[in-house]
Amino acid sequence: MIKDILCEKFGKDRVLENEPMSRHTTFKIGGNADIFISVQNEDELKFITEKCFENNTEYFVMGNGSNLLVRDKGFRGVIAEVCRGFSDIEINDDMIRCKSGAFLSSAANEAMKKGLSGLEFVSGIPGTIGGGTAMNAGAYGGELKDVITKVKVLNDGRIIELENKDCGFEYRNSRIMKENMTVLEVEMKLKRGNSDEIKAKMNEYNKARSDKQPLNMPSAGSTFKRPEGHFAGKLIMDAGLRGYCIGGAAVSEKHCGFVVNKGGATAEDVIKLIEYIQKNVMDKFGVKLETEVKIIGE
Ligand SMILES: Cc1cc2nc3c(=O)[nH]c(=O)nc-3n(C[C@H](O)[C@H](O)[C@H](O)COP(=O)(O)OP(=O)(O)OC[C@H]3O[C@@H](n4cnc5c(N)ncnc54)[C@H](O)[C@@H]3O)c2cc1C
Incomplete structure (x- = not known):
């Protein structure tokens, strides 16, 4: 079993079982990963991916989870986080x-x-x-x-x-x-x-972000890619969807291109809202909105 192989190699403390992905995504949403491990170096990553392959186990590599939505029933397999421990x-x-x-x-x-x-x-x-x-x-x-x-x-x-x-x-x-x-x-x-x-430029960009984006609410940034010739946020606003909610998921009042978690949103809420937005924007403007956020799990 992959769990035993990983526990033997990395120790039980590092191999987290049934780990809620809401703890590892900026959306603060997501069902449990069967196994979650934070990787410290290349050799560890190579070992994990090789063993997953040999054992026919799905694996997924993530960073800071800032563009990620994990469905409510979670991820069957191993999620390897390549983040803080691997950062020189x-x-x-x-x-x-x-x-x-x-x-x-x-x-x-x-x-x-x-x-x-x-x-x-x-x-x-x-x-x-x-x-x-x-x-x-x-x-x-x-x-x-x-x-x-x-x-x-x-x-x-x-x-x-x-x-x-x-x-x-x-x-x-x-x-x-x-x-x-x-x-x-x-x-x-x-x-x-x-x-x-350089510092002044960074400050200017970061001020523009905090002026325009709902940085005080959990999200995965822009939910949709920018469609050719349009801005997703403007299309969503013009479709009358500012603040529109499904369950705990809402179109941000501050920036309509962001779906935010108002508190207690499930992945299903977010996915239903995404589909509702896509349908409305297609019906009203004939523009297809493609998600930028990566959706995984079951
Ligand atoms: C408030 C906010 C603002 C944002 N603003 C922007 C913005 O201005 N521009 C922008 O482009 N994005 C923005 N984002 C989205 C996000 O931060 C970026 O897409 C970021 O690059 C994702 O990095 P991550 O480490 O969090 O990746 P994750 O969310 O963990 O993963 C995203 C994808 O990258 C893959 N991935 C992660 N690590 C690796 C790796 N080591 N090797 C191969 N694949 C990997 C994952 O498998 C997944 O498919 C924003 C998000 C938030 C929450």
């Missing part, structure tokens, strides 16, 4: 190398301290380098693909290095995501700048 950041000249569990905000801060510009736009995104790279996270006109030079990934049990051009970056998507690779480490090339100016 190294800066050499104008290059920054981050382990995938490093927070985007930490990478931006470390770069700022060394007078390196290019990561200001991620300073307020509450995810990891790994999740951000797989998602090609972006904001304020920047995307991670603009600064990434190389990505070290685990692919079918092998560790390989991909050049930027091989990562298949798209708007909030990548080959890494599509082919289920796991990001281990990311190298980025930044530009020389002035720490004070």
Whole structure:
């Protein structure tokens, strides 16, 4: 049994059984993962994925859970969290190398301290380098693909290095995501700048975020991708759905592109609300809204 194999390798204390995913997602929603383990290094991750494969067990790699909705009946298999324990950041000249569990905000801060510009736009995104790279996270006109030079990934049990051009970056998507690779480490090339100016830019972006986004409520950020030629939030507002609720899930009053958890929302509430929004926006404006948030589990 996979549980016994993982307990023997990592000790019982680290292998959490029936772990509520509401504890590990910014939505604060989600049923139990059969097994949840916080990974500390590459070898551990390799071991877990190999053993899951050999034992025919589903596994899922997550970062900070800031773009994740786990359905109410939970996840049958192993969730490996690549976050706090796997987060070194190294800066050499104008290059920054981050382990995938490093927070985007930490990478931006470390770069700022060394007078390196290019990561200001991620300073307020509450995810990891790994999740951000797989998602090609972006904001304020920047995307991670603009600064990434190389990505070290685990692919079918092998560790390989991909050049930027091989990562298949798209708007909030990548080959890494599509082919289920796991990001281990990311190298980025930044530009020389002035720490004070970089800090001022980060403050400006973060002020814009707190002015416009419902940061005081649990959410997974923008629920939908930006449809070509439109803004999801505006379409949802124009469809008359500002504040619309299903159970504990609501369209944010502050930013209609965010579905928020008002308290006690289930994943089913959120999914029903997403479908309701999609149907209304399609009926009223003929625009298909695709989810940005990743939905897993049963
Ligand atoms: C308040 C708020 C504001 C946000 N603002 C923005 C924004 O401005 N721009 C933006 O792009 N996003 C934004 N987001 C969404 C989210 O923070 C980003 O998508 C972030 O990059 C997700 O990182 P994560 O570590 O939390 O990933 P998770 O949510 O844990 O996972 C998301 C996806 O990435 C995959 N993944 C995670 N780690 C790895 C890894 N090591 N290797 C391979 N795949 C991995 C998961 O399998 C999953 O499919 C926001 C979210 C919130 C809550």
